[in-house]
Amino acid sequence: MMKKLHIARILGMLLLSASAWAQNNEEIAPETKKEKVPETYLDLVLNLVGTNFHYGNSNNALSDYKKAVLGAQVGVSMQAGITPHFSVVSEFYFFMKGAELGVNNPFNGNNNTIRLYTFELPVLARVHLGRFHFNAGPAIAYNFYGTQKIESNTSDLTFGDVSGGFKRWEASVQMGGGYRFQTKRKSILLDVRYNDGLTNISFDREIYNQSLIISLHISKPWKTNPLARKRN
Numbered sequence: 001m002m003k004k005l006h007i008a009r010i011l012g013m014l015l016l017s018a019s020a021w022a023q024n025n026e027e028i029a030p031e032t033k034k035e036k037v038p039e040t041y042l043d044l045v046l047n048l049v050g051t052n053f054h055y056g057n058s059n060n061a062l063s064d065y066k067k068a069v070l071g072a073q074v075g076v077s078m079q080a081g082i083t084p085h086f087s088v089v090s091e092f093y094f095f096m097k098g099a100e101l102g103v104n105n106p107f108n109g110n111n112n113t114i115r116l117y118t119f120e121l122p123v124l125a126r127v128h129l130g131r132f133h134f135n136a137g138p139a140i141a142y143n144f145y146g147t148q149k150i151e152s153n154t155s156d157l158t159f160g161d162v163s164g165g166f167k168r169w170e171a172s173v174q175m176g177g178g179y180r181f182q183t184k185r186k187s188i189l190l191d192v193r194y195n196d197g198l199t200n201i202s203f204d205r206e207i208y209n210q211s212l213i214i215s216l217h218i219s220k221p222w223k224t225n226p227l228a229r230k231r232n
Contacts, residue, residue, distance in 0.1 A: 039221035049071050
């Protein structure tokens with residue numbers, strides 16, 4: 001857990017440094033070189049995402065039995081352009097997370113699949129370098145429902161401080177980057193992002209959510225950007 005928090009702190013410092021550089025670079029740029037502020041847009045999130053669990057100290061022992069599961073991700077994404085090299089991205093979506101352990105695993109010996117049904121809200125700082133971008137930031141999630149399938153028997157997960165119980169709230173850090181393709185009327189943004197859980201979602205063992213999110217955003221920018229910083 002401390003290692004994850006340390007990584008998150010380093011990531012935050014690096015992104016803040018990059019953001020400060022981007023804004024400072026804009027301030028000292030010659031007046032003749034006016035760059036466009038990144039687009040401000042609102043579009044849909046509709047993805048099929050591979051998700052898995054990290055089992056803390058037991059992860060190595062379980063590595064041969066771990067299997068990713070596919071989950072839907074449906075919601076909205078907003079990029080707010082602030083300066084030519086910096087924007088803020090906020091998203092809200094429904095997310096199906098989970099993982100599978102194969103037969104003979106050390107936990108219970110049976111084929112075991114857990115699914116969590118979640119609402120998630122990330123807020124990311126995005127640094128733009130030409131058509132490339134890099135983004136990172138925190139996310140919070142609320143697990144409102146879950147199921148566990150052992151062999152052919154499916155049951156609801158229990159949420160609360162009991163044996164086998166799971167936690168409703170969790171925090172994670174998202175990091176990644178992408179590339180923007182520009183057409184005459186629309187912008188196509190490819191974004192690849194790793195979502196790493198920071199908080200244990202189980203009361204009686206170590207379980208952290210992990211996922212790799214690959215998104216394709218097709219958007220039409222707003223005609224005016226109310227969030228862009230005005231220049232003299």
